[in-house]
Amino acid sequence: MKCKRCKATAAVALPSHHAGFCEECYDLFFTRQVEKGIRRQKLLTFEDRILVALSGGKDSLALMLVLSKLGYNVTGLHIDLSIPNSSEAARGVVERFCEKHGFKLIVKEMAKEGLAIPDVKARLNRPICSACGKIKRYFFNKTALDEGYTVLATGHNLDDEIARLFSNTLRWDLAYLSDQGPGLPAEGGFARKIKPLYRLSEFETANYSFLQGIEYHYAPCPYSQGASFTQYKKLWADLEEQMPGRKLDFYLGFLERGKEVFAKHEETHGDELQPCEKCGYPTSAEVCGVCRIREAVSQD
């Protein structure tokens, strides 16, 4: 197979784009897809101060690198979950990455917040994943607002977004469907959030990271027993193989036609949020989920 652009030998084959690219042109392809995604959904301006959530995985590091290369003003945010072995390794990857590229990095240590994940896990009667996600989103939001960033960016790729959209659709969860998408405006105590890699598959991001020589953390979390979205991702991989381009069609079709219908419905039917009595974070209860977790952990 030859590179679609320069006719050199292709290094990456992309059936969903009916194309293959050499290393150099792949970089260009990836970068242009990110630019296109930002432009189509009006995600960013060059005036934005962007806080990029860096887990240490390939997606978030690729996002940070590509945004910086495009000339955006980026700062990294790493949440140190204090999980033995795992968190230390992830943090090391993020710190080395930011040092290498001269990126500013903020690290929030959950142990210092009374929210070390092993302690949370010990107090919880249900799987840790949803509480851990809640804690991370809480500190993403809080850090962005407290430290004056105009937007929070996460490295969710097309496969992540498809699995979530598919799961929300299977359950016809109108509230979740109404605000899924690559851009979520700032609203009632929430920072603006964006997912600039939404047009790129996991395979495409992995290739970019590999070709850019990014060292990343890939050990699965020791607490996760195979994420719930895994089987949806497999199903969609099969569908994509049979009908290349189907994933992007489903997601972009949702953004173009589906989403507004759900959003309109939720305008009149959605839950009202109010500030948490303890910390001010938006919640539908009196005290937010993270304050309740913190309370439970402290009652030892």
Next chain:
Amino acid sequence: MKCKRCKATAAVALPSHHAGFCEECYDLFFTRQVEKGIRRQKLLTFEDRILVALSGGKDSLALMLVLSKLGYNVTGLHIDLSIPNSSEAARGVVERFCEKHGFKLIVKEMAKEGLAIPDVKARLNRPICSACGKIKRYFFNKTALDEGYTVLATGHNLDDEIARLFSNTLRWDLAYLSDQGPGLPAEGGFARKIKPLYRLSEFETANYSFLQGIEYHYAPCPYSQGASFTQYKKLWADLEEQMPGRKLDFYLGFLERGKEVFAKHEETHGDELQPCEKCGYPTSAEVCGVCRIREAVSQD
């Protein structure tokens, strides 16, 4: 495995209902699912004069039989498509079935209407399936209205409905999503339409037909090159195997929550229909699709 109801040896296993049934109790299960479907979606009353579309396949014959056993007033309608070998066999099955059970049967012969499917196929530059479907729906509707039936019933089962819903959702086709469901009210020149088997899978209907000793026509149409929904059905079969009950959840969730959102959107955004200039059938063009096909066939 034992019958969930009477503890005899089970003849049919139904993982999605966490149950197995013996022959007799399976009949009861199937019948009750049909009754439940009719009641939940208010599909029928005992005053209705029901025209049941009978292709000769297991689903439509099972539907006719179960509705009749439940005491509903049913008449069969068979569309003879005039496809060599195939149509003759299907019509024979339907005629013998209706004779055996003493059901009234109306047969519409497409050859007499200038719409024999081989002639249509010869004039068409695209696959025949969509034109054939259009012609069948046209005569279902016309016969129901012309001959004073209050409702038209078709044998679509849960798998048919899931494949259609999934296809409409993948494309985010808001117009199709707004009026998919087991009951479609009479409206602007269209007869009321119902699908009373919407809660029952293809496997469940096949079992019912088998246990009731229904002789049915199962040769695939010689013109169909593997229906487009086949791969969606396979995908859903895998999903159902991994998570029993997922199909019914997806469909019922759509009916309970999703559908109204799309219907509300279409109220303000949908296409206006008007009567066809030639035959009066509702259409968004001046002349309806079937009249255009008929014209093309007659220009020989």
